[in-house]
Every structure is written in structure tokens, then in C-alpha cells.
Amino acid sequence: MNALISTALSGVVMMFVGLLVRNKQHIKFFAIAAIIIAFIANLALYPSVEHGGYILYGMIEVTKFGVIFNAVAIGATLLYFLLSGSEFEKVGVHVADYFALIFFILAGITLASSFSNLLMLFLAIEILSIPQYILAGADKKNLKSNEASLKYFLMGSFSTGILLMGITLIYGSAGSFNISELGLGADPIHPLALCGIILLVFALSFKVSAVPFHFWTPDVYDGSPTVFTSFMSTVVKAGGFIAFLRLFHVSFTGGNISEHWTLILSIITAATLILGNLSAVFQQSVKRMLAYSSIAQAGFMLFAVISLNNLGAQGIVLYAAAYSIATIGIFAVLMKLKDYTFEGFNGLARKEPLLAFTVAVCLFSLAGIPVTAGFFAKYFVLSAAIQHGQLLWLVIVAVLCAAVSVYYYFRVIMAMYFKQGDPEVVPVSGGFKAGLILTILLVLALGLAPNFLLCWL
Amino acid sequence: MLTVLLILIPLIAGLITFGLKGSGPKVLSMISSLATVVLAIGAWCRFRTAPDSLNVVANWIPQLGSQFRVGLDGMGVMLCLLTAIASLLVFITINGRSFEKPGSFYGLMLLAQAGLTGVFTAFDALQFYIFWELALIPVYFLCSIWGNEKRIAVTFKFFVYTFLGSLLMMVGIIYLYFQTPDHSFSWASFSALQLSQDQQSWLFWLFFVAFAIKMPIFPFHTWQPDTYEQSPTPVTMILSGVMVKMGLFGLLRWLLPVLPHGVMVWSDVAIVLCIIGIIYGSCIAMVQSDLKRLIAYSSIAHIGLMAAAVFANNEQSLQGALIQMFNHGINIIGLWIIVEVIEQRLGIRNMAQLGGMARKAPRMAIFFVIISMANIGLPLTNGFIGEFLMFSGLFQYNHWMMAFAGLGIILSAVYTLGMIQKVIFGQENELTTTTTDLKAGEMLALSLIVIMIFVLGVYPQPMLELVSNTTEVVNKLF
Numbered sequence: 001m002n003a004l005i006s007t008a009l010s011g012v013v014m015m016f017v018g019l020l021v022r023n024k025q026h027i028k029f030f031a032i033a034a035i036i037i038a039f040i041a042n043l044a045l046y047p048s049v050e051h052g053g054y055i056l057y058g059m060i061e062v063t064k065f066g067v068i069f070n071a072v073a074i075g076a077t078l079l080y081f082l083l084s085g086s087e088f089e090k091v092g093v094h095v096a097d098y099f100a101l102i103f104f105i106l107a108g109i110t111l112a113s114s115f116s117n118l119l120m121l122f123l124a125i126e127i128l129s130i131p132q133y134i135l136a137g138a139d140k141k142n143l144k145s146n147e148a149s150l151k152y153f154l155m156g157s158f159s160t161g162i163l164l165m166g167i168t169l170i171y172g173s174a175g176s177f178n179i180s181e182l183g184l185g186a187d188p189i190h191p192l193a194l195c196g197i198i199l200l201v202f203a204l205s206f207k208v209s210a211v212p213f214h215f216w217t218p219d220v221y222d223g224s225p226t227v228f229t230s231f232m233s234t235v236v237k238a239g240g241f242i243a244f245l246r247l248f249h250v251s252f253t254g255g256n257i258s259e260h261w262t263l264i265l266s267i268i269t270a271a272t273l274i275l276g277n278l279s280a281v282f283q284q285s286v287k288r289m290l291a292y293s294s295i296a297q298a299g300f301m302l303f304a305v306i307s308l309n310n311l312g313a314q315g316i317v318l319y320a321a322a323y324s325i326a327t328i329g330i331f332a333v334l335m336k337l338k339d340y341t342f343e344g345f346n347g348l349a350r351k352e353p354l355l356a357f358t359v360a361v362c363l364f365s366l367a368g369i370p371v372t373a374g375f376f377a378k379y380f381v382l383s384a385a386i387q388h389g390q391l392l393w394l395v396i397v398a399v400l401c402a403a404v405s406v407y408y409y410f411r412v413i414m415a416m417y418f419k420q421g422d423p424e425v426v427p428v429s430g431g432f433k434a435g436l437i438l439t440i441l442l443v444l445a446l447g448l449a450p451n452f453l454l455c456w457l
Numbered sequence: 458m459l460t461v462l463l464i465l466i467p468l469i470a471g472l473i474t475f476g477l478k479g480s481g482p483k484v485l486s487m488i489s490s491l492a493t494v495v496l497a498i499g500a501w502c503r504f505r506t507a508p509d510s511l512n513v514v515a516n517w518i519p520q521l522g523s524q525f526r527v528g529l530d531g532m533g534v535m536l537c538l539l540t541a542i543a544s545l546l547v548f549i550t551i552n553g554r555s556f557e558k559p560g561s562f563y564g565l566m567l568l569a570q571a572g573l574t575g576v577f578t579a580f581d582a583l584q585f586y587i588f589w590e591l592a593l594i595p596v597y598f599l600c601s602i603w604g605n606e607k608r609i610a611v612t613f614k615f616f617v618y619t620f621l622g623s624l625l626m627m628v629g630i631i632y633l634y635f636q637t638p639d640h641s642f643s644w645a646s647f648s649a650l651q652l653s654q655d656q657q658s659w660l661f662w663l664f665f666v667a668f669a670i671k672m673p674i675f676p677f678h679t680w681q682p683d684t685y686e687q688s689p690t691p692v693t694m695i696l697s698g699v700m701v702k703m704g705l706f707g708l709l710r711w712l713l714p715v716l717p718h719g720v721m722v723w724s725d726v727a728i729v730l731c732i733i734g735i736i737y738g739s740c741i742a743m744v745q746s747d748l749k750r751l752i753a754y755s756s757i758a759h760i761g762l763m764a765a766a767v768f769a770n771n772e773q774s775l776q777g778a779l780i781q782m783f784n785h786g787i788n789i790i791g792l793w794i795i796v797e798v799i800e801q802r803l804g805i806r807n808m809a810q811l812g813g814m815a816r817k818a819p820r821m822a823i824f825f826v827i828i829s830m831a832n833i834g835l836p837l838t839n840g841f842i843g844e845f846l847m848f849s850g851l852f853q854y855n856h857w858m859m860a861f862a863g864l865g866i867i868l869s870a871v872y873t874l875g876m877i878q879k880v881i882f883g884q885e886n887e888l889t890t891t892t893t894d895l896k897a898g899e900m901l902a903l904s905l906i907v908i909m910i911f912v913l914g915v916y917p918q919p920m921l922e923l924v925s926n927t928t929e930v931v932n933k934l935f
Binding site: 371395414418 | 517518519520586587590591594598601602608609613616617620621624625627628631632634635
């Protein structure tokens with residue numbers, strides 16, 4: 001609740017800051033200050049929900065889980081501002097507006113983690129989507145950016161339509177918008193409800209770019225200004241997942257209703273894992289590879305939704321943190337390079353050891369090598385699926401795909417450490433380096449002691 | 458505490474070494490490896506008097522039921538000792554050589570040592586898995602940065618292979634974790650599990666593939682000859698001397714105690730694969746002209762025999778396999794040191810271009826012959842007792858299998874003697890006349906190896922006593 005208010009307010013304030021403050025450095029500092037305030041405000045709520053949450057006006061439920069997830073999302077955004085905040089001014093002149101839009105997206109995410117009403121779900125998804133359409137097209141003179149924006153907007157509108165349709169059908173069968181009172185578990189299952197659930201699966205799969213609803217992802221992520229791709233593919237995606245998890249775990253689990261959608265969702269998961277990983281193998285540009293890698297990682301996060309247990313819920317918080325930190329770190333370094341292809345990384349270790357080391361640690365984390373955060377993230381989602389009992393085939397598919405993922409992640413490491421080259425790197429500041437060291441420490445800390453995050457849940 | 462120090466010393470020394478320049482890395486890694494050898498011997502003494510004092514348990518991730526749980530049994534002590542001795546031998550041998558970026562090279566070597574020791578001491582499945590992977594990363598970088606020209610593709614293949622294997626093992630570990638009544642990863646809870654025959658027989662493969670890739674057992678061996686050939690020789694020593702023992706260790710520590718029925722169901726299949734590996738590896742070794750590839754294939758044959766003995770799973774075969782793990786480690790490191798000597802002097806490894814080295818380098822020739830004999834398993838060398846025990850164990854298991862595995866001995870004599878003949882005897886040529894004899898460091902390392910060969914060959918009793926309690930633990934479960 002605090003997070004929602006503080007992020008929404010910060011968004012409005014940032015727009016005024018844009019009017020009053022000319023210096024772009026100062027705008028960035030304002031944004032960082034605002035996000036730190038939001039972070040603290042959010043955590044201030046923790047003691048009151050530690051032993052059980054409460055519902056506000058039948059619309060928003062404040063829970064411990066939601067507060068921790070918000071903390072992860074806001075914390076990741078803070079890291080993103082620290083590392084990439086100064087890249088905003090290279091996109092265009094309206095720096096403060098970009099920050100404002102990001103705050104609005106965050107407001108959407110905080111809503112997505114705490115809705116208790118289907119209308120709020122719809123609002124959450126819309127609030128976190130619409131600013132993204134603008135950000136995708138922020139580089140107005142670049143045709144690819146325009147294309148990305150338009151594509152994203154069109155596809156996003158369709159999926160919103162499907163989402164609304166699904167909500168309507170659910171309402172038609174249950175007679176309520178309140179997610180904990182839908183009571184869809186009773187036998188026999190209402191056909192309208194079933195259609196509604198399937199439409200919701202499709203709409204949310206679109207938002208988290210699961211196969212076969214992923215076709216927008218590579219183009220949008222590739223076309224958008226890199227600095228915004230970094231945010232869209234990490235924190236926003238985690239926001240989509242939290243909505244997915246919350247809706248399906250609260251509403252659609254009672255009785256035998258979950259059997260109907262878990263099968264569809266497990267097929268979607270398998271397709272996401274296989275297609276995401278195999279397509280990433282053939283990419284020539286690291287930015288595009290990361291777009292496909294985000295699809296592949298979404299496959300792992302879907303495990304948390306299907307397995308319907310507590311481990312999965314813990315896993316998704318950890319996964320969101322691990323994946324966001326690692327990807328933000330890689331994008332931050334990527335933006336300092338002139339050439340986004342794999343060859344552009346050749347010899348980076350010799351020229352900029354710290355930059356290369358950060359990328360290596362982040363890639364290890366994405367690949368799920370122990371002692372990095374990604375290992376425990378993968379560990380949790382896989383255990384959630386194994387605990388579920390019926391999903392062992394999916395786990396084996398996931399494991400084989402994880403081995404494929406090593407191929408494209410390690411291509412970057414091979415380029416940086418084992419190949420000769422002279423990459424063109426923009427000079428980096430001391431602050432940026434400090435941010436990178438912070439990233440490395442976070443990845444290793446979560447990898448050595450995931451407790452550090454999980455003890456709050 | 459001793460056990461933790463065995464991991465911590467190389468770990469910390471390794472991290473410091475990254476920042477050192479000049480001769481700093483050399484000195485520090487030498488000190489660290491000497492300290493670990495002393496500690497490992499200390500652990501052996503402590504193991505004879507108060508074995509429980511070697512176990513350490515500390516909280517790590519209580520939510521998961523995973524603890525930091527390290528300990529040493531006979532097998533653990535032996536393998537930690539092997540790891541420590543191997544590192545010391547490597548550092549002594551390469552003392553005269555200079556590497557590009559020495560800080561990183563020595564640092565990674567020490568980190569690999571820490572990872573390996575971690576694997577051999579872990580009594581918690583999750584921790585075992587983590588060390589298992591950690592040991593791989595430094596080796597991957599070592600091979601890819603300092604290896605020969607085809608190194609990048611080759612080591613990458615190696616990495617993907619082993620990573621896939623370990624992921625399958627992780628699935629198995631998680632599955633077993635949910636079966637334990639107290640939701641714990643500890644070795645004790647795992648080995649107390651009573652799983653049904655069906656569960657055990659498919660779980661077997663998840664673990665077996667991971668270990669089989671690491672050893673390697675036919676048909677999972679394809680990464681091995683290329684990787685051995687392309688790696689810098691010091692790294693090959695660690696790889697073949699110690700790292701492949703991780704697979705055998707995994708069989709003995711985790712597979713046999715945790716899934717005894719799975720092993721019973723599949724042991725015939727596994728032994729047949731091992732025997733194919735023995736014959737196949739030996740046959741290919743006979744026609745190799747590259748020294749490194751020859752030793753690599755011979756290693757497949759030797760490891761195949763040890764794995765077969767483990768699956769035969771009776772007291773003699775297990776004891777044989779255990780002490781052979783140590784002895785094979787020592788012998789093969791000796792052979793690699795010889796290869797390193799030749800490669801550093803002449804820059805080639807092709808046996809067709811070698812010959813007559815005995816005349817110019819008589820000391821090297823003597824060491825080469827002794828180590829080769831130990832590798833074949835001549836009586837009075839350390840290789841004999843292990844092979845003898847393994848064959849008699851296999852004989853009890855199945856006569857025919859022993860007969861086919863026994864072909865390995867004959868074939869191994871053929872390619873090893875062939876190698877000796879081509880390298881040190883015969884006509885000298887323009888190149889080999891330029892060679893020089895051993896330097897002090899190489900001399901020292903090889904002398905240590907030869908001393909161990911003879912001591913353990915004549916009096917293997919202490920080593921057998923050391924591992925006897927491990928075989929009891931494994932045997933009791935059947």
C-alpha cells in the first residue's frame with residue numbers, strides 16, 4: 001500500500017521536477033532519492049503484516065509476501081537507476097518524463113502484487129503496460145524504436161482485450177470479482193469459468209512472453225532503447241509473473257479445477273523453455289540473445305505458477321531478484337559498448353577487467369552455476385515442481401534446456417576472456433564501477449546465503 | 458576444524474594470489490600446497506585416533522534443511538591427501554616455467570584444489586553438488602586461457618557435458634530430498650532412505666550419468682581425450698589425477714549407499730559399459746601417435762576398470778578400487794610430468810618424431826620406465842596390489858566379465874611398452890639430440906612419485922587400513 005502510494009506520487013513529482021530542474025544529473029538524483037523513499041516506505045509496512053495481512057476496501061490485500069516482492073522490485077529498480085540512470089539522457093531530452101513513466105510502471109507492479117479483485121488486476125496490468133509502450137518508442141527518430149512501440153501497443157491491446165474477456169467470463173460464472181470468493185472449485189466446473197481461465201492464461205502468458213505468445217518480445221526488446229529494454233525485460237516481467245502467481249494460486253486452486261489449466265500451462269512452459277533456449281543459440285547480437293534468454297528464463301519462472309506450492313512462491317521472489325539483478329548488470333555493461341554483437345565483447349577482460357568480471361558473474365547467475373543467486377533461484381523452482389509430483393518430465397526438459405542455455409551465455413564469456421580483440425568502450429565513472437561491485441556482491445550474497453532474502457518470507 | 462582448513466587454505470590463498478605479481482603467486486601456492494599436505498597427513502593421524510573430531514556441522518540454510526556439513530572418513534582422507542599431493546607435485550614441476558598472467562593461473566589452480574577438497578569432504582548433498590560445480594569452473598578457465606590452439610571449443614564441450622550431467626544429478630538430489638522424512642540433505646538421511654525398486658532404478662541413471670561423464674565411462678567419454686590433449690599439462694595432471702576421481706568418489710559415497718537396489722539392477726549394464734571402455738580405450742591407445750592422447754585413452758581404460766570393480770561391489774573389489782584411486786592418481790601425474798618435460802624441451806608430442814632420448818636424458822628415462830611399469834601394474838609397484846584386488850573381486854562377481862576386463866592388462870602392457878620404446882629408445886634424431894636432462898624441480902617431483910610407488914607397492918597395508926572402514930560402510934548396506 002505504501003509502495004503504491006509512494007511510487008505513484010513519485011511519478012507525479014518527477015513530471016514537475018522535469019519542469020523545474022534543468023540539470024539532468026539533478027533529475028537523476030531526485031529519482032534515486034524518490035525510489036529510496038519508496039523502498040523505505042514499503043518496508044515500513046513490514047512489521048504490521050508480519051503475522052498476517054489485511055484487505056483494504058475489498059480491493060487491495062496487503063500481505064507479507066507482497067511487501068517483500070515489492071521490496072525486490074523497487075530494490076532492483078534502485079540498482080537499475082544507479083547503474084543505468086545516466087543513460088536516460090542519451091535517449092532523448094525528456095529525462096524526467098522517462099523516470100516518471102518508470103515510477104508509474106512500478107505503481108502497476110506494486111498493484112499486481114497485492115490486488116484482491118479482478119478489476120484491480122486489470123488496472124495493474126494496464127498501468128504497468130501503457131508506460132512501456134511509450135518507453136519503447138522513446139527514441140523518436142529511430143525507426144526500429146517506433147516499430148517496437150507500435151508492435152508492442154497493438155499486441156498489448158489484443159492481449160488486454162483477451163484479459164478483459166476472461167475476466168468477464170469468470171464474473172459470469174462466479175458472480176464476483178473478488179479473487180478469494182470466486183469458488184470455482186466445485187464440481188462440475190462451469191464451462192464459462194473454464195473458458196475464462198484459459199483466456200486469462202493466454203493473456204498473462206502474453207505479458208510474461210511465454211511461447212507461443214512471445215513473438216513481440218525479440219522485436220520489441222531489440223528495437224527499444226537499450227536502457228529501457230533492461231527495465232522491461234526484468235522488473236516488469238517479474239511484475240507480470242507476480243500477478244500470474246497471485247491470481248492462479250488464490251483463485252484457481254480449490255477442488256480439481258487446477259488440473260484443467262496446469263496441463264495447458266505445462267505445455268506452454270515446455271514450449272517456452274525449448275523455443276526460448278534454442279532460438280537464443282542462433283542470435284548474433286547480445287541484446288537479441290538477452291531477449292530470447294528472457295523468454296527462456298520465463299519458462300523457469302512459470303514453474304512457480306504451475307507447481308502451486310509454497311516453495312514456488314518463495315522461488316519466484318528469489319528468481320525475480322536473481323534474474324533482475326543479473327540482467328540489469330549485463331545490460332549496464334552492454335550499454336557501455338559500441339558493438340552489441342558477440343564479437344564486440346572480444347578481449348573485454350583485458351581492457352576492462354571489472355566490467356568483464358561483472359558480466360561473467362551475472363552470466364553464471366543466469367546459467368544457474370552455484371554460489372551465484374541464479375543457482376538457488378533455479379533450485380527453488382525446480383524443487384517446487386518436483387514437490388508437485390506430476391511434473392518430473394517437465395523438470396527433465398528444463399534441465400536439458402538449462403544445459404543448452406550454457407552455450408549462449410558462455411559465448412559471451414569466451415569472447416571476453418579467451419579471444420583477442422580491442423572493444424570500443426565508453427569511459428566509465430567511478431560511481432558506475434561501485435555500482436558494478438554492488439551488483440557482484442548482491443549476486444554472490446544471494447548465492448551463498450539465500451536466507452538473506454528468504455528469512456523475511 | 459582440520460577439515461575446514463583443508464578447504465579454506467587453498468581457497469583463501471587462491472583469492473589472494475589473484476592480486477599478486479612477479480614470483481608471489483609461485484611462492485604462495487607452494488606454501489599453501491605444502492600446508493595442505495601437512496594438514497592432510499595430520500588428518501590421517503587424527504583419523505586413526507579420533508575420527509569423529511574431523512566432522513564439522515554448522516547452520517547454513519535452515520529453511521531447506523541444508524547444513525554446512527563436512528567430514529572425513531577413510532576414503533575422504535585418502536582423496537584429500539591425493540588432492541594435496543597432486544597440487545604440490547604440480548607446483549614443484551612447473552616451478553621453472555613462467556606463465557602469462559601468473560596470478561590468475563596459480564589462483565585458479567588453488568581454487569580448483571579447494572573445490573576438489575570440498576567435494577571429497579561434503580556430507581550434505583546440496584553442498585556436494587555446489588562443490589562439484591565449483592571445482593569445474595576454475596578448470597574451465599584454466600584450460601580455455603592457457604590451453605593449445607583448439608582449446609576454446611574443446612573445453613566448452615567438456616563444460617557442457619559435465620554441466621548437463623550435474624543438472625541431472627541435481628534433479629535426483631532434489632527428488633531424494635523430498636523423500637527424506639526430516640527433509641534434510643545430510644548423507645545420513647539419504648543413506649537411511651528406503652525407496653522402492655522402481656524409484657531406485659530410474660534415479661540410478663540420474664546419478665550414474667553425472668558420474669559416468671566425469672570419470673568418464675564409455676559412451677560418455679568423448680570429451681576426455683580432446684580436453685586432456687588441449688589443456689596445459691599442469692591442468693591435465695589435476696584433471697586426470699584428481700578430478701576424474703570425483704566420479705568414482707560419487708559412486709562410492711552417494712550412489713552405492715543411497716540407491717543399493719538401483720545399483721543391483723543395473724550393475725551388469727554398468728560393468729559391461731566399463732569393460733567396453735577398457736577394451737576400446739586400450740585399442741585406441743595402441744594406435745595413437747600423440748603422447749598426450751595415448752595417456753588419455755589409457756586413462757579411460759584404467760578408470761573403466763576401477764568403475765567396474767566398484768559396481769562388482771564386494772569387499773575385495775571395493776578395496777582394490779579405493780587404493781587404485783590413489784595409486785592411479787600418483788602414477789598418471791608421473792606420466793604427465795614426463796610429457797611436460799618432453800614438451801617443454803622439444804615442443805612436440807608426436808612419438809614418430811621422438812626417439813633415443815635415453816642417451817641424452819638418462820635420468821628421465823629411468824623415471825619414465827619405473828612409472829610406466831607402475832602404470833601397467835607390475836608386482837612391487839603400487840599399481841599391482843590394487844589391480845590384483847580388483848580382478849579377484851571381479852572374478853567373484855562374474856568370471857567372463859573378469860576375463861574380458863583382464864584383456865586390459867595385456868593391452869596396457871602393449872601400448873605402454875610401445876610408448877617407452879618409441880620415446881626413449883631407438884635412433885636419436887636431430888631434434889632429440891638437443892634435449893637436456895631433468896632440472897632440480899622435476900627431479901624432486903619425480904623422485905617423490907617413485908618413492909611413493911615403491912613404498913605403497915611393497916607395503917600397502919596402511920593405505921588398505923585407511924580405506925577399510927569405507928568398504929565396510931558400503932558393504933553393510935547390501
